[in-house]
Amino acid sequence: MADNFDYTVVDSIVDELGAAESSIIAILQAVQEHYRYLPREIFPHIAKRIGVSEVRIYSVATFYENFSLEPKGKFVIKVCDGTACHVRKSIPILERLRSELGLSAEKSTTDDLGFTVETVSCLGACGLAPVITVNDKVYPAMTPDKASELIKSLKEEV
Amino acid sequence: MEKAKKEYMLIDGMPVEINGEKNLLELIRKTGIKMPTFCYHTELSIYGACRMCMVENKWGGLDAACSTIPKAGMEIRTNTERLRKYRKNILELLLANHCRDCTVCVNNGKCKLQALAAQFHIMNVRFPNTASTPVIDDSSACIVKDTSKCILCGDCVRVCNEIQNVGAIDFAHRGSKMTISTAFNIPLAQSPCVGCGQCAAACPTGAITIKSNVSEVWKALDDKDTKTTVQVAPAVRVALGKELGLREGEDAMGRIVAALHKMGFDEVFDTSTGADLTVLEETDELLGRLADDKAPLPLFTSCCPAWIQYCENNYPELMPHVSSCRSPMEMFAAILHEESKNSAKKHYHVAVMPCTAKKFEAKRDELKLDGKDPVDAVITTQELIRMIKEIGIAFEDLEPEAPDAPYAGHSGSAVIFGVSGGVTEAVLRRISPDKTRTGLNAIAYQGIRGLEGAKYTEVEYEGRTLKIAVVSGLKNASDLIERIRAGEHFDIVEVMACPGGCINGGGQPFITSEYKQLRSDGLYSADKLCSVKRSEENHLTAILYDGILRDKTHELLHVKYDRK
Numbered sequence: 001m002a003d004n005f006d007y008t009v010v011d012s013i014v015d016e017l018g019a020a021e022s023s024i025i026a027i028l029q030a031v032q033e034h035y036r037y038l039p040r041e042i043f044p045h046i047a048k049r050i051g052v053s054e055v056r057i058y059s060v061a062t063f064y065e066n067f068s069l070e071p072k073g074k075f076v077i078k079v080c081d082g083t084a085c086h087v088r089k090s091i092p093i094l095e096r097l098r099s100e101l102g103l104s105a106e107k108s109t110t111d112d113l114g115f116t117v118e119t120v121s122c123l124g125a126c127g128l129a130p131v132i133t134v135n136d137k138v139y140p141a142m143t144p145d146k147a148s149e150l151i152k153s154l155k156e157e158v
Numbered sequence: 159m160e161k162a163k164k165e166y167m168l169i170d171g172m173p174v175e176i177n178g179e180k181n182l183l184e185l186i187r188k189t190g191i192k193m194p195t196f197c198y199h200t201e202l203s204i205y206g207a208c209r210m211c212m213v214e215n216k217w218g219g220l221d222a223a224c225s226t227i228p229k230a231g232m233e234i235r236t237n238t239e240r241l242r243k244y245r246k247n248i249l250e251l252l253l254a255n256h257c258r259d260c261t262v263c264v265n266n267g268k269c270k271l272q273a274l275a276a277q278f279h280i281m282n283v284r285f286p287n288t289a290s291t292p293v294i295d296d297s298s299a300c301i302v303k304d305t306s307k308c309i310l311c312g313d314c315v316r317v318c319n320e321i322q323n324v325g326a327i328d329f330a331h332r333g334s335k336m337t338i339s340t341a342f343n344i345p346l347a348q349s350p351c352v353g354c355g356q357c358a359a360a361c362p363t364g365a366i367t368i369k370s371n372v373s374e375v376w377k378a379l380d381d382k383d384t385k386t387t388v389q390v391a392p393a394v395r396v397a398l399g400k401e402l403g404l405r406e407g408e409d410a411m412g413r414i415v416a417a418l419h420k421m422g423f424d425e426v427f428d429t430s431t432g433a434d435l436t437v438l439e440e441t442d443e444l445l446g447r448l449a450d451d452k453a454p455l456p457l458f459t460s461c462c463p464a465w466i467q468y469c470e471n472n473y474p475e476l477m478p479h480v481s482s483c484r485s486p487m488e489m490f491a492a493i494l495h496e497e498s499k500n501s502a503k504k505h506y507h508v509a510v511m512p513c514t515a516k517k518f519e520a521k522r523d524e525l526k527l528d529g530k531d532p533v534d535a536v537i538t539t540q541e542l543i544r545m546i547k548e549i550g551i552a553f554e555d556l557e558p559e560a561p562d563a564p565y566a567g568h569s570g571s572a573v574i575f576g577v578s579g580g581v582t583e584a585v586l587r588r589i590s591p592d593k594t595r596t597g598l599n600a601i602a603y604q605g606i607r608g609l610e611g612a613k614y615t616e617v618e619y620e621g622r623t624l625k626i627a628v629v630s631g632l633k634n635a636s637d638l639i640e641r642i643r644a645g646e647h648f649d650i651v652e653v654m655a656c657p658g659g660c661i662n663g664g665g666q667p668f669i670t671s672e673y674k675q676l677r678s679d680g681l682y683s684a685d686k687l688c689s690v691k692r693s694e695e696n697h698l699t700a701i702l703y704d705g706i707l708r709d710k711t712h713e714l715l716h717v718k719y720d721r722k
Contacts, residue, residue, distance in 0.1 A: 043341060053325020053350070055341040062330045
């Protein structure tokens with residue numbers, strides 16, 4: 001694989017969290033926080049560092065919905081589709097976001113790696129429904145039109 | 159120490175003594191009840207996934223027998239209306255998303271799902287069949303994986319990780335999307351898989367099976383312009399009998415030779431002859447290294463192709479330690495190649511092996527001679543059984559025959575290659591100055607026989623003490639290598655990838671642990687029946703060294719593995 005991958009970040013994460021099998025999840029979370037996804041290059045490297053097989057780490061990474069093996073956009077938009085948001089019409093917001101960005105259920109990230117749109121089951125902010133978050137900043141009481149405007153302003157920052 | 163008071167529990171109303179069994183399932187089996195299970199193997203960790211071994215306790219609760227520790231006073235029932243219903247339900251659910259075309263499945267007749275469905279008389283599955291189309295990975299030369307036939311028992315994953323420490327496969331994804339996969343679902347051939355086939359042996363269904371080379375062998379046998387020769391490895395003779403009407407562990411070599419002649423092979427040989435050459439070459443190599451201060455020690459054996467690949471993958475720096483000897487199969491094939499290479503008739507050479515990894519070895523570039531693979535096809539013991547059944551040979555009625563001249567004849571040292579410790583014992587017989595029967599017995603009781611995964615011994619040789627380790631199961635090999643890296647010294651290390659050696663190879667018919675000893679006993683009694691015990695006393699080797707091997711020993715019997 002790419003030999004020019006810089007492993008300093010991964011190495012310092014492993015050093016900090018401990019090179020042990022029990023640290024796999026924590027290590028993957030920290031790596032994902034840095035890269036916004038789990039680059040394929042890190043798998044054999046982490047496997048070697050903590051002495052487990054590469055496929056074991058792949059197994060953990062694919063088990064949890066929260067880990068992504070695909071690069072994510074600069075702006076990760078999470079549309080809450082928990083019960084409260086759903087009944088207050090979260091789906092039209094999701095559909096608007098997807099159509100504005102040319103995305104779908106299968107394709108969640110734009111080709112320029114600007115945006116990722118995904119659904120989550122509940123953000124725990126039911127009082128503010130329907131809710132979306134952009135890189136963990138909360139936008140309450142959304143509507144499809146508000147979503148369009150938000151996209152417009154974010155596009156300028158991409 | 160005084161023995162503690164006996165403890166009892168009730169199984170189906172019968173008092174049963176608890177004798178340290180690690181789980182209820184083992185205890186129940188001792189009472190003569192065959193508990194159904196998919197995911198329980200004595201040698202593996204307990205997973206408790208299939209729920210087939212559920213029992214009912216006295217309060218009406220259900221416990222999985224495999225993961226419940228027997229305790230004094232426990233009362234359980236193994237067979238109630240409720241349990242039968244649950245077991246049927248589990249089977250129906252498994253069958254609901256499983257291919258049911260049993261008649262055209264590779265594993266037809268050997269499948270545990272098929273067998274349990276018959277045992278529990280499943281005549282109808284109430285759920286619609288949602289089986290996916292086959293998802294086949296046949297990139298490996300050794301095994302074929304079809305995830306659509308997988309029941310997610312995890313046996314293969316645990317064998318690959320716990321016994322072999324290879325870690326080529328694991329569960330991926332979750333819930334209904336869960337599969338057994340390599341990292342990033344790359345083809346098996348590109349994964350760390352070493353082809354040992356232990357996953358295929360453990361797989362209860364047709365999800366992981368041995369890659370078959372039977373049809374190309376039939377084709378060669380049918381070709382009138384081709385001379386077909388075949389060699390049979392030591393471990394094969396004690397493993398195929400049971401499926402063909404003999405006892406487990408019974409030496410069936412005479413009948414195998416007869417069957418192969420009947421199939422149309424022009425010449426049938428015994429790989430043991432090659433093993434004798436291996437003993438001589440490997441001993442010379444060992445003595446050479448002992449005499450040279452700079453030579454790498456320990457000397458690792460090189461007969462096992464799965465071990466070679468494991469070493470290349472994980473410990474490339476140790477490859478100079480690995481003996482340069484070709485495996486017995488390749489040595490013997492090299493001689494046949496040398497003999498026939500100038501012949502006008504095409505020569506097709508088949509090896510019958512207990513091993514799936516040999517299929518990969520046979521295709522290795524480093525072993526090619528004059529640009530050709532010395533072994534054209536490797537078939538496993540299981541495939542040989544299939545061929546014998548296919549043409550309807552009544553195996554148990556065959557008159558035993560001897561292998562063909564001029565390469566008939568081997569020592570007892572060679573035939574025990576098929577069991578862990580055999581190679582070491584053969585080398586010790588060669589270097590021991592005591593050539594009496596007492597000397598042989600002393601070596602036999604040195605502690606290198608037996609099915610344990612790691613065995614150690616020491617012998618005196620010319621004023622120095624040689625430290626010897628014999629390991630089987632690649633996890634045991636890697637544990638030993640860690641000790642060597644930490645500074646422990648050994649002179650000889652014998653490694654066999656499959657637990658107990660080739661007798662339990664991935665290509666052998668699968669047996670549960672209680673039968674494994676029988677195969678080992680079978681080989682040691684075959685050794686007893688050999689009039690020649692030591693490889694150097696096999697006159698054939700002298701003839702070969704003076705003939706075909708003159709000035710060609712290195713080229714034909716040695717190799718330098720150099721994987722890109």
